[in-house]
Amino acid sequence: MDIVTKAKINLFAVLRNIQDLCELDDVSKDIIKNEKTSVSFNVPDVGCATLVFKDGKCTFEPDRSSAQLKLWFTSPDHFNKLVDGEKTIPIFINILKVGFLLSTFTKLADRLSYFLKPTEELLKDRKYFEINTILTAYTAFFAMCQIGNSDEIGKIVASKIADGEIACGIPDGLQVTITVKGGAMSARIGKSENPRAIMQFADLDFAHDLLNGKTSSYKGLGEGKFLIKGKVSMLDQMSKLLNMVSHYLK
């Protein structure tokens, strides 16, 4: 496993979920309701991103380093350890905001971990199930793009994907658009208006089972719960990248 790619996944796929967490989860909404601050994560060989908290909302801004609280990591591995929950301390600038790090951010990180590490018992709660599935899907698609852009084999695979948009999601529900241009991949939440290829899950339950390895795309095809259409070669290559996500996030 390439630690730089893993760090990119942790920053641009896992950590970015805090934005959606604060929208989907009432507890998280409450945690940030009075926050007005920003925190940036700066990781060598990986890049930077900033979480901005304002007006009861959180936005994740990739490639932005300016923030009230700046966190610097000594290496990709240093950052990976933080996301993996190991005790590690980043170098921070702005001592006045350290309270945010120890309080609000820690609470959000715990909340994110709660939703991304489900138990069968927790999944019986429909609201929990929905948030878990949506965040898992976002993590998978955003992580897949990082693999396509950074992992040695992932880059070879991504270079074979034709330019254009791939629409992934559920009709009238979860939607992620993958954009490929010259082998560079990016993801955004929202529906593609002009996709070249479509990967559709019938419902959130099937998406959950597929993303968690409880069913297969083949079974979904047979049961009419998984649909692909459009430029199949794009989906073929994308599937290879999706398969690699679990190796990075196990």
Next chain:
Amino acid sequence: MKLNSYVKSTELFKRALKVVPAGIYGHLGPAEGCAIPITAFPMFSDRAEGAYFWDVDGNRFIDYMCAYGPNILGYNDPDVDAAALAQLKKGNCVTCPSELLIEFAETMVDTVAMADWAFFAKNGGDVVQFATLVAKAKTNRKKLVLVKGFYHGVDPWCQHIGSSGIVKEDVVNNFYIDWNVPEQFEQLVKDHPGEIAAFVSTPYCHPAMADSVLPAPGYWQKIRKICDDNGIVLIVDDVRCGFRLNLKGSDYHYGIKADLECFCKAIANGYNVSALCGTEEMRGAAEDIMYTGSYWLSSVPFAAGIAAIKKMKEFDVANVINEKGRKLTNGLVDVAKSNGFKLVISGEPSMWFMRLDDDPSTIMHQEWVAECVKRGVFFTNHHNLFINAALTDDDIKYTWDVADEAYKVVRQMHPELNRL
């Protein structure tokens, strides 16, 4: 026209999913076979005859996939089946091979222009793999030059990095060049003197999901010369094209002589046998390699192959199916045009590839193919198609009628086309 329903196929597929990985794995399955949407396609066949197969729901299809190539004379050809059944009564998989081993090898040598000997296995991949071993043994070199995107089977070395189960080391001895650019081969030879064992290629470019491209004038002659000048073995993977372009081999068809040529699919009209043919110069290397399988010398497929090749010669099958393919595809282009679409045909007529022009997502083409399949004309979306000799003029006419109705349905699905 009546539309097919697939109640039993669907039930069987669900049953299969419980005990068979992917339900139906590989190219006959709905995933690899790009059955889009799956509800338009049959999953399981019941029987086949001539140019048709019937699925388990009783729907009849004019089959333009021909089992992905093996059906060249027509399913259940009476002469081929009679020869196979007669041999089955005498013996099939026996401790000693039957005399038919020699007779089939003699048939191949008499038929394929480059062949001085023939070696038999089961699948195309078996003999392509063997060809690379022969080339490495002959040259004492380890590198292979392949053409980007070409399919040579499922052995790890001919798959692509990033595919499940394939690691970097599996493909580390491969170089890849673009089709129709012999200069890239020339450069590789210069950069890696004494390292390249073989150049491996299909006779022309017929990848899935992209237009087929025929060899440019002089292309194969240039490749042959580079191989000759540098002691590189020229392997022609004729598994898919074999006997559909020319019974003497596709290398002969394009004006060269391969050192090793791989056959499968059409050589026994569906009976399971593949063949590697080689020149005298390659014989010693082939003899030195231990390469075998439990069923490779079974007699029934040999009997079928001998009968099939005899009949193919009598029929002049390659010319017949290319003529049928030309007639069919010209008509399909006309039908598309009359409905305001442009159908693009590429490749040799007996195994053509088709797609709609101005359809970058290919969704409209997929919709059209689905409507054809629902009406009993079996196309696949993104693989080349195949013609067999049993196809009649009536079948071709019926196909045009189905294609016409299917294009009209697609046009109704896309009102935006009428606004253009």
